[in-house]
Amino acid sequence: MDSRCRGLYYLNISKMNRLCIDQLSLTYQNSVRALSNISLDITNGMFGLLGPNGAGKSSLMKTIVGLQKPDKGSIIFNGVDIIKQPAFIRKQLGFLPQDFGVYPKISAYDLLQHLAMLKGIDSAAVRKSQILYLLEKVNLYHAKDKEVNTFSGGMKQRFGVAQTLLGNPQIVIADEPTAGLDPEERSRFNILLSEISEKIIVILSTHIVEDVRNLCPQMAVIKDGILQAAGSPAQMVNTLVGKVWTKQIRTSELPSYESSCKIIGRQLIAGAMHITVFSGQQPEGFYPLAPTLEHAYFHTLYHQ
């Protein structure tokens, strides 16, 4: 895999970033197996990582950025083994962790200055320009002199987004970036990510299937540290065409349907329970339904 990744990269060196993850496994000290033989090949553009809580998404991201070492497997970024040389990816990385804090009593501008210096932006004028522009981009310009520890959850998250873009990242890894953002900010953020992802890799982990559908040309589903599926959202949806059915039921009937059908969705509409099932044949009393990415996601999680 290593040589393949390297070879391909050299061929496309002038236009494409590439991250190859091969047979990656990680077990924590408490014997919890966080990742098991994960293999992914990611190039420029947005890559969505879907999975339930505890699936291993954050573990995978922390391993890519070098915060923890895997037990086995390799991660090659632009031809360099970044497990052996984590400094290589750090020079080209923007990382937004899922849950982060900040130093108390330091303004947003000063903290970004600090991170900009750590990222190697040597010119004071350029640093200032980029910081101000990014603050404007994430709608925090007005609060640049406020202490970040006094920010609301959404503001802090936007600050986190701004810092990922400092410098000239070739890969941005964002773990649940839109958590805590209101719809307007979420939309603004998605547009920003979309804008930058044309030339770089953006890996996005989220619970929100809709975001992946809207933003990511490629995606993967992880569960219990195991890669369940990978591909484009459209491909995953296409596999369900003609196999998704829905029906309104009484809530008390749900257990019997759960035991007899492969339920891939349940929804309350005006107080009435509607279930969606996966089946090669139309079950009795069910109506056909156009599959969505959410259906594909749940189908992958629970019935593959």
Next chain:
Amino acid sequence: MKAIFLFDIKGYTKRFTAYLGIVCFLGAGIFAGSQFKLSAGEGINFNGSYTIGFMLGMLSLSTILIATVFAQKLLFMEWDTRFDLILFTTPAGKGNFASGHFLSLLTLTVSGFLLGTIGFAIGQQMRAGFSIHFLYYLYPFLLFGCINSLFVCCFLSCIAWRTKSKLMMAIGGLLLYVLYMVTLLFSNSPLMAQASPQSLATQQVSALIDPFGLSAYFYDSRALSVSQRNTVLLLPWGYFLMNRLIVLAVSFICVWLGYTGLSGTGRRTGSRPSTAAEKSFPPHQAPVLTTATRYNFRTKWQSIWSFVKIDIGYTYKNIPFIASVVILLFYTGMEMYAVIEKGIRLPQQYASSGLMAATISESFYFMGMLLMVYFAHDLFWKSSNVKFSAIENTTPHISFRQWGHWFSCVLLLLCYTVLLIALGLSFQLAYHYPTIDWKAYGGVVIFNTCPLILLTGMLLFINQLVPRNYIALSVCILVTLAMASPLSKKIIAFPLFRFFSGFNGVYSDFNGYGAYLPSFVERLAFGACVVGMLWLIYGVIKNGRLSVVRLSGMLALVAVSFFSGKAFMHGYVSKDGRLKPEAAARYEKLYRKYQDIPQPVVTAVTSNISLYPGKRTYTIVGSYIIKNFTTATIHNLLINFDEHLHMLHAAYISKGEEIQINQAVTPLRLNHGLQPNDSAVIHFELSYSWAPVNGHQSFNAIMENGSFLRISRYYPQIGYLPQKEVTDSLQRKEWGLGAVTKVTTLTAPKSSTPDFIYSDMLISTDSGQTAIGTGELIKQWRQGNRNYFHYKTNEPIPFRFAVASATYSVSRTTYKGIEISVYYHPKHDENVAHLISCAKNTLDYCQENFGAYPFRSLTFSEVSSFTSGFAATAYPANIFMTENMLFHANIKADQQQDVVNELAGHELSHLWWGNNQVDPDDREGAAMLTETLAMYTEMMLYKKMHGRQKMLERVQVHQQIYDMEKGLSENRPLYKVQDGDTHISYSKGAVVMVKLSELIGESKVNEALRNFLLRNKYPHPRPVSTDLIDEILKVSEDKYHGEIKKMFMEI
């Protein structure tokens, strides 16, 4: 409450770490019990009731640490786990919550101290093998351990509940410790002898407010005798009782204050920013979404500087830094005040730069060490504590973070240093001594700041290495205590490896810090290489490769450490604690028989002493004339050379034979016995030098400037030397030795051997220095690059002579045919004229009342403070004074103690009394004929100059000193005083003699003293104390005899 209490206790006892904690507490106690050898006084057993009491009292300070550690979790549990919102909405009110946690904290603290006490008892028993006195341990455990634990827990709970800040609580704990140290300064504690004695009123206040009760313990136990101190438990009565009650009351007030200030969910949150736009993005600003990054030296340095800015902004705005500054300045300020003001005995000291710098060094290093443990840990872990590390650690320049933290700590230490030096300068200005010696303050940086900077490098390394926050803190504390604290001397035997330690030596105006400064720098360089090497090795392991730069760095460090370590260890002599008693035991076993074999005595000494102060070395070429004054032929001779001197050559030469002497202790078998009244010669050539790694000997202090040597102590000695004997009873038993040689009793037959000598001494020293010898200066000249001084005694003197050498200013006058000279440091001229005036008064008084002055000249010479143990000492025609005690003191300040008058009166009068014109027989009561008589003369001269009332005030001070110390060793009547009982020979002696002069009149006392001198001075047989009492009785009326005998012969 019960549920919370049980939950807390179970939380601690069900863990593996609980057993580890038990082992640690027991281990620490055993270590203290078996290793701590603090002695309150001679004859007071380390496992007696008094010593156990104050040791456990001192150890009860550990409850601050124990309680602070437990409280960090217990008192903040709900807020730390964010469980507060749930807990405080349950029916368990804040009363139950508070009392439950408080009870848990108290239980765990008392249990910790109990384990320590049990360990301490085990350690003491291991050391002594005596049967255990259960009550001796239980009693202080209750009175100190339990009450102090309660106080500490209440105090910490109060701060914790009111501020909800762990930092404030930890600072509160530190404040308690400082408060204790300050009260101890004014408590007359045996542990703070340099600040003693304090006035009674000061001691009483100290006894009442000391939060740990030790001052009250010392105050109430001052009247106990030695035997009582070994067996009697000090009942809580008087000040001790009041102190304990006050502490209990304050404890309850604290806990009540804390309880009333407790609110459930009082976590402060920052103010929310306004969402309204304050400023808009400038329209002219070019949009920069991405920008190039670089990774060169400039960006690396920018990263380091960025960390420094973040650290400094974070640290300087926070309470711990401000609190640490306040505590450091307050504590050091109190120390400075104490060393300047001294007690009631000594006058105010000049606030010289050296005194201030030495005082800073005494307190700064230890506190700085603890502060650096805190700050290094805090700075390192703050990123992960606030959950910012995931972002920071994925940046390319994160590897320079540690450099940033280290530079921040360096700035922090420099800030402390500057503040402390500014404090010293403020004291200098406030006490009107504005002569600033920057070299002295430079020592503060070298001896404190530099090793602390090095220690910080090590602490950051430990934090880097240990993956868990609190484990890292624990390891840092352990390493610091083991390698940097005073404990390091116990733990690390090899001095080179104690490179994290500070330096607590003196600063002398004569020669600064002397050779200790370059030596310290050499060790520091070695330490820097070790720490640097650890970092480099870590880097190699982490990166998995050895770069050329790292390899070169390693080789350079190895080279520097080799040369600096070698330079530091030059001349090192191992101090194996067992070797000395072993050698002493061997000496006693082999040669004690010489106590009963007649030996010749020295009658004349010729010496050629070459001093090389610049090289800290000297040589002696000398010869003795020895004579057999016994009636038997001497065939066996024992000659002892001092083990610290290097014997170049020595020989016994008589008419019939010449025997070479090769060993430090040589028993000579004479083929041609030394006949009665026959003489022989012993020729010897010796050299001596010392290395800073071993330290200097106080009375053999050959220094760059201000040297002083009681050199006769290092000359060869003839016969068996009982002072070499092992005195520790356990060691004597171990080595199979019998009873120790007893001090000769008063009633033993007198010695009439004429053992005074004639001394002829040629001293040479470095250019620019003046050498002071013993006797009269006959001639002085300069030859080549050296100065020569020829001293000779025209009258026989006891075998006691000394030498000094320094660059001096001199003041001379001739008074009634006697040339009086004062040799002093050029900056110490304040009291010279007064000293000469006092010397004239003393000469007048002594010549008028006791007899003629026996020499043609009188010389006072100041010597460096590297010599300690006396304020002044008298030798024939020469009196030597240390620079830091009396001669250079501000006698015109505050209480106007005219110690210069005391010095002149006391020391000069020694030239009439022992050991000059009379040389008391070495037995019980000898010191009464030396120091007591000198104290009497001192008091009479004080009366003459300042009046009776002022003199009585000084006597009162001596009464207080005697009262304070009489219980710390076996109390003896004055006429049986022994050498070490200075509180009897000096202080009680002064009280008794003044009382006598009030009883029978000063003239009668002087008449008795004159008669005593006439009948007992050399060559009369050596006098004993009863000879003086007999003379006093002879001149006094019968009605006073009973009272006189009582004063001298009863306790």
